[in-house]
Amino acid sequence: MKQEIAFIQRADLKVKPDTASLGFGKYFSDYMFVMDYHTDIGWNDPRIIPYAPLTLDPASMVFHYGQAIFEGLKAYKTADGTIQLFRPEKNMKRLNESCDRLCIPLIDEDFLLHAIKQLIVTEKDWIPDGEGTSLYIRPFIFSTEPYLGVRASKQYQLLVILSPVGAYYGNQLSPVRINVEEHYVRAVIGGVGHVKTAGNYAASLKAQEKAEANGFAQILWLDAKENKYVEEVGSMNIFFKINGEVITPRLNGSILPGVTRDSVIELLKYWNIPVREVKISIEEVFAAYERGELEEAFGSGTAAVISPVGELNWNDQTITINDQNIGQLSQRLYNEMTGIQLGKKEDPFNWTVKVAQV
């Protein structure tokens, strides 16, 4: 796709929020990237335009049959003024995997990454530079054809919006209480759990609300077939450190292949810390605790980076991990990952992609 990206300037820029009040996904920048799709002409009309409401027919298929997928990545500003991304090509690739599963036409990954870079350069003043802050990038695609028959839409819209964000869970890593969900499930093999489609998140809310009502911060999801094997934690991947070895559920078709998950695995290998992707039951996790071998547990994701687990509740049994303190490895991974992202640490994997210098 060799199209020019059109640009429409806005008259007035928004007032930017205070860094301290950013939170996550509350504020949006001045511009957005938009591209349309129609079966007759393919993806077309790429443009950077003022962030503004969309105009959609009430019969647009997204409201009825839910063809909607997304990605999440971040732009960082380093101390020397470099704007950089973290492994964005992985997000582009996964976006297309989501497209494929949801019968949405594939996008040109290189072109979209190019468009995202252009949008970020346009919005460079929106990248916050406080501790733990970044510019969250949300590419998403949804069906727009006004039609109520059940089939794939013939029209779509792709957008990229930007949101300056603080650290997802505040400014310090803080171990959270997690409930192992036994009734509701997130995904099943043969379904759509391995891709980032909107419906997965809607389906997860009920269990999350139940957990919160019982004083837990998140859910640990088990597999849908046997309600036995560990899958994910909230909307993150999960890791356990057991007797010196790090374990994470093997990608099985219902677990999301997280970019942070992959990066954690790579870092551990680089550090010569044993790491394995396995099928692990919740029973084994609790047994490791009983043996005194469960040293750490943490979630990994783009929003939170690393999120330590302080407590696990399953079957009316509660176990406390590492005395509810941040594990040494969790902290090291968090420091290393954010260090690389912010250009404070060496990047031996060439994970960061420079966008511009300001």
Next chain:
Amino acid sequence: MKQEIAFIQRADLKVKPDTASLGFGKYFSDYMFVMDYHTDIGWNDPRIIPYAPLTLDPASMVFHYGQAIFEGLKAYKTADGTIQLFRPEKNMKRLNESCDRLCIPLIDEDFLLHAIKQLIVTEKDWIPDGEGTSLYIRPFIFSTEPYLGVRASKQYQLLVILSPVGAYYGNQLSPVRINVEEHYVRAVIGGVGHVKTAGNYAASLKAQEKAEANGFAQILWLDAKENKYVEEVGSMNIFFKINGEVITPRLNGSILPGVTRDSVIELLKYWNIPVREVKISIEEVFAAYERGELEEAFGSGTAAVISPVGELNWNDQTITINDQNIGQLSQRLYNEMTGIQLGKKEDPFNWTVKVAQV
């Protein structure tokens, strides 16, 4: 909810489509019903306004986390000019079940039905009166809060749009070829398959496209845990007539409780035809065929009413049902159901609800 429904008149009415070209879900009437929700004030501002595009923030949660549910029912015009609905209270009830599962605030069922009736009276000229035609009613709710954190939205919009429709599969019942899907699954127990949420339909498209590419009209879904038990056909419930008895999969938490499904069961009981809701494997269906006992198979749903199955393909084995002809019972059920809906047949169950006389 005792609120007045506001009305905004449009300047010009649309030109109505020819009855012959209606199809399904392609045309929409002049007005729509809209109502908003905000956690601070609940459902508010019910109004009947000109059918027009919606204006939505790109960060509206529906595009990202998919809280979207819907219903489908029809309004019929009888020979004597009565406008009537078919068991609409069941749709209102199921809408709330969908709300509950998707963490969407419940609606006042009586008020929504009242609003739908008022909309239909406003749009009475849109009810077509050709054979097999009706006015399809699509209530739907989706999240609108502009926020990217994963949690239930604090804002929603409920709409009801109307579409004049022809018979879903054309003017005559015609048995279709069905592929038994073995790789992809529609839903799993603990998930959201038992409610009408947008994501279920998005997740089903890939298997549907695969089936069509192989010359099949629809998919027969098996359960996700064992890939063994029959669940649904396409977006309909499924029935088998085996050795004089009618069998349909028991509602198990991953099957949609169809209004037409329930009506078929009630009618069969009324006719003293044996009917059972059971857990039935695809193996048993094929075994019944081998014994020469598989007499009929058909899907049931609001859009198509009754849809006969002419052929089932599973594991490279293909069986032909009733010589690819419409079964006697399928035809009888179709006639009776549409007869009641159109006021041509007695309604011993008081299923129809009169809306107005024109």
